[in-house]
Amino acid sequence: MRIALLAPPGVQSLDIVGPAEVFWEAARRLGDPNAYTVQVIAGSADPVRGTGGLRFVADRHIFDPDEPIDTLLVGGDPSFAAVDPAMVQWLRRRAGTVRRLGSVCTGVFLLAAAGLLEGKRVTTHWECATRLRNEYPNVDVDSDQIFIRDGNLCTTAGVTAGMDLALALVEEDYGRELALIVARYMVMFLKRPGGQSQFSAHLAAQMSGKSKIQQVQQYVLDNLTAPLSVDNLAEQAGMSVRNFTRVFRQEMNMTPTEFVDAARLDAARLLLEDSAKSLQQVAIRCGFGNSDGMRRAFIRNLGIGPGEYRQRFRSAWAGTRHTAAPHAAGSRP
Numbered sequence: 001m002r003i004a005l006l007a008p009p010g011v012q013s014l015d016i017v018g019p020a021e022v023f024w025e026a027a028r029r030l031g032d033p034n035a036y037t038v039q040v041i042a043g044s045a046d047p048v049r050g051t052g053g054l055r056f057v058a059d060r061h062i063f064d065p066d067e068p069i070d071t072l073l074v075g076g077d078p079s080f081a082a083v084d085p086a087m088v089q090w091l092r093r094r095a096g097t098v099r100r101l102g103s104v105c106t107g108v109f110l111l112a113a114a115g116l117l118e119g120k121r122v123t124t125h126w127e128c129a130t131r132l133r134n135e136y137p138n139v140d141v142d143s144d145q146i147f148i149r150d151g152n153l154c155t156t157a158g159v160t161a162g163m164d165l166a167l168a169l170v171e172e173d174y175g176r177e178l179a180l181i182v183a184r185y186m187v188m189f190l191k192r193p194g195g196q197s198q199f200s201a202h203l204a205a206q207m208s209g210k211s212k213i214q215q216v217q218q219y220v221l222d223n224l225t226a227p228l229s230v231d232n233l234a235e236q237a238g239m240s241v242r243n244f245t246r247v248f249r250q251e252m253n254m255t256p257t258e259f260v261d262a263a264r265l266d267a268a269r270l271l272l273e274d275s276a277k278s279l280q281q282v283a284i285r286c287g288f289g290n291s292d293g294m295r296r297a298f299i300r301n302l303g304i305g306p307g308e309y310r311q312r313f314r315s316a317w318a319g320t321r322h323t324a325a326p327h328a329a330g331s332r333p
Contacts, residue, residue: 001070001173003038004098007058008077008087008110013050014159015075015104016040022166025182026174035174043087051078062090071169072098073154073162076106076125088114100169102154104162111155112136122155123148130253144301163188212237213251216244220263224287228260265301268294272310279306 003023005016023036042048042058049055060067063086072094091114095101103111108124109132111117121140124132129143142148147156147165156165167188171179182188216237220228233256234244248256267286271277279291283306288294291306298306 001036002068003036004041004069004072005038006041006072006074006087006091006107006110007048007050007056008043008075008084008107009048010077010079011048011050011056011075012078012105012159013052013054013056015107015162016050016056017054018160018163019073019104019166022163022170022182022186025185026170026178029178029181029185030174043084062087066094066097069094069098071100072102073165074103074107074110075162076104076109076159078106080106080109083110083113091116098152100152100154102156102165104156104165105159108132108155109135111153112139117153120153121148121150122153123157124155125158212239213248216248216256217259220260224264224267225285226287228287230256233260261297261301264288265297268298268306269309272306282306 003019005020007016020038020040023038027033027035039059040048040056042056042061044061044063045058047055047057074091087110091110095114095116101111101116103122103124105125106128108117108122109128111122112132112135117136117139119138119140121142122132123129123142123145126143129141132139133141143157145157146161147154147168154165154169156162163186167179167183170182216233219236220233226232230245231241234241237244239247245256248254248259252259254262264286268282268288271282271285275282277285279294283289283291283294286294288297295305298304298309302309
């Protein structure tokens with residue numbers, strides 16, 4: 001299978017190198033160098049300057065005659081330089097000819113510019129999610145996922161998530177056993193523990209630059225079972241409700257209530273993944289009051305209930321729409 005990695009100018013180097021290494025290792029473990037043929041495609045014959053001072057000499061460029069592509073993944077440019085119209089046109093033309101289409105990190109913006117994401121559910125780096133929503137309102141952006149599969153479209157979060165996606169594609173193509181072998185060799189998880197939240201409440205608290213807001217966030221994390229209404233949190237901050245709400249949203253790009261929900265969900269997800277506690281015990285410990293309240297929060301924020309979340313945890317495709325059964329390990333699709 002030919003894997004094409006499209007490298008725009010200024011590409012995040014790991015967007016290219018990470019998936020390439022996963023596919024290469026899978027082919028090596030199969031003992032068949034042709035199991036995956038990885039090609040870097042650029043906008044011209046000139047070397048592509050990537051991040052970290054790396055340069056990529058592309059195997060092909062977009063003006064070469066077309067060759068069959070099985071899976072096309074688009075790397076991202078963290079600087080958000082102007083999108084190359086020729087690359088956009090090439091993507092529009094090739095998108096319908098591939099079995100799988102996807103992006104790593106901000107590569108999703110190239111797919112969006114090509115009009116390939118209308119009505120699709122996608123993810124990207126959490127730092128860029130708001131921009132993607134604003135520029136492409138007809139795209140369903142879910143920034144709380146490591147990667148998402150919507151039909152034959154795959155999109156990922158931050159740069160290392162491209163490796164998570166590549167590993168899941170290996171599992172789809174050749175089975176779980178091979179994917180586990182590759183994951184162990186590359187010191188990766190087949191699926192990241194805690195796995196789908198890129199921007200957890202704990203990380204949000206660390207990133208806040210306002211001392212009063214930080215104190216309130218830490219209070220929330222330490223007191224999940226306490227009454228955490230906006231009024232109570234404003235009192236903790238020593239601010240009026242109106243001013244507290246305004247400052248919190250400005251600083252965190254979320255409301256205090258959304259932060260409380262995220263903190264309780266983070267805690268519940270970890271307990272569901274790492275313990276055998278009952279749903280009722282998890283709900284009480286994380287401040288939901290009861291399992292019904294926790295279930296409503298899970299459905300509202302994640303689209304699945306806590307019981308299903310726990311059952312899906314070990315699946316590399318948890319949280320996606322993909323349901324196709326993988327091929328047996330070592331077989332060709």
